[in-house]
Amino acid sequence: MGLYIVLYYVKLFALDHNITPEISEYLLIIINLSALPGRLIPGYFADRIGSINVQFSVALLSMILTFCLMTIRSAVSLVVFAILFGFSTGAFMGLPAAGVVNLSADKSKIGTRLGITLAFVGIGVLVDNPIAGTILGANKNWVGLTSWCGTLLAASSVSMAACRISKE
Template sequence: MLRGNTSSRIAWIGSTQAFLLFLVSLVTGPLFDAGHLRWLLWIGSGLLVVGMFLASITSAYRQVFLTQALMTGLGFGCLYLPAPAVVSQYFHASTALAMGASSTGSAIGGIVYPIVFNQLQPRVGFGWATHVLGFILLATSVVPLFLMKSKAPPRPSRSLIDRSAFRDAPYLFLKLGLFFGVMGFYIIFYYVELLGLARTDVSPTLASYLLVIINAASLLGRLIPGYYADQVGTINVQTAVAFASTVLTFCLLAIRAAAALVVFSVLYGFMAGAFMGLPAAAVVSLSPDKSKIGTHLGMTLAFVGFGILVSNPIAGAILGDGGNWVGLMVWCAGLLAASVGSLVVSRILKVGPGLTKVI
């Protein structure tokens, strides 16, 4: 369907979807604080389901962009922030673990949806395979509609932005660390299959499941580090994970065997799951006014969204028609290294240079 389009142009679909997911949080944060959780769930679920069903009849790039980038991105945006915000109201002693556990749904979806589509598409065609995904979305969307409930009373409407946060240096460097980290982590998610086919002896069948392997490993990554984050500090764990991922990505430069790429996918997925599952808990830990958690989360996620918007298209441009995989991997590792530096500065500004302090 998208043959004839460059990897950079195709990357704009996923990047725009992820960008909207995060950008819309700037609006959904205050709406959540104001008590409009139910509306966010209905609108978000509706956009997701309709977008998926309409995707089944697409035949051109602009149609895919409309249904998958715009509609799905806006739908995800309505749902993404309320989940950790609600969880933070119910769990106080083990916030990081609870938020990590709540984020495992995205990892499970990242396992189930590719497998279902890969198995059905050759048998029933793109249209019906996408229909099945739409029905799965419809069924699973019913659960939060009836079970999710905010414990906090509605608060008066406030500005989309809390200006006092811009005077909080640790919070600003945390945002910068998340900005660079998410930019870097998403690159491998988008390009691991093509990288495997281009640089290793991996079979096409195994290559199509590398993303599934990453998502499966991220399931544990969202749980185990979340437990330790409650013991030693969320930002401490995120910094360690970002550093390990930087080293791991540089190691990818030397990988040429399928088995080694699978091992990399497992380790990278674990690290990515840990990093992606903890941003909300990190923001909560640095928010002195808990009544503004939704607003602070929205501000942070919107800022991160701009990084996601450009990261993969830049990676695609670096890759180019000549297949500059070394440049792409160095770009990814460099972003993760920048994340480490920013998180270290945030930690030092908040609690000082000591290694034993929990934050």
């Protein structure tokens, strides 16, 4: 939960913070382009140090970046944010299946466990943006929105750490 909030609201954030419309139009594209190396490079490291370890790291990075979003006021810093956030979200979206496989001792149950995992992801994606929109409201409460998103990503990080610890 929380990952798609930034993707959904980044353009509105830019426009509300006096970033030119020309730049704000490209922010989601920048995030998506940055996600490509974010899916490849962390996958390499996941093979070396474990997918849960890498996924925890990128979840933590996404959380930190989301909290940093509160302080962004210039176009350059927002573009740098988009590049870094895109990289971290690419890994965040690409590694869960590998994590489920690594956590499953009984390989015949991987499909069931992956289905349950993605069901919870689906619920999170379904409810997090409407809640974020309510928090943002008509008065544009960006601090509340980024706090909500960062808190959800912190909860994701904690749950990944718990998975890693329970595996040992």
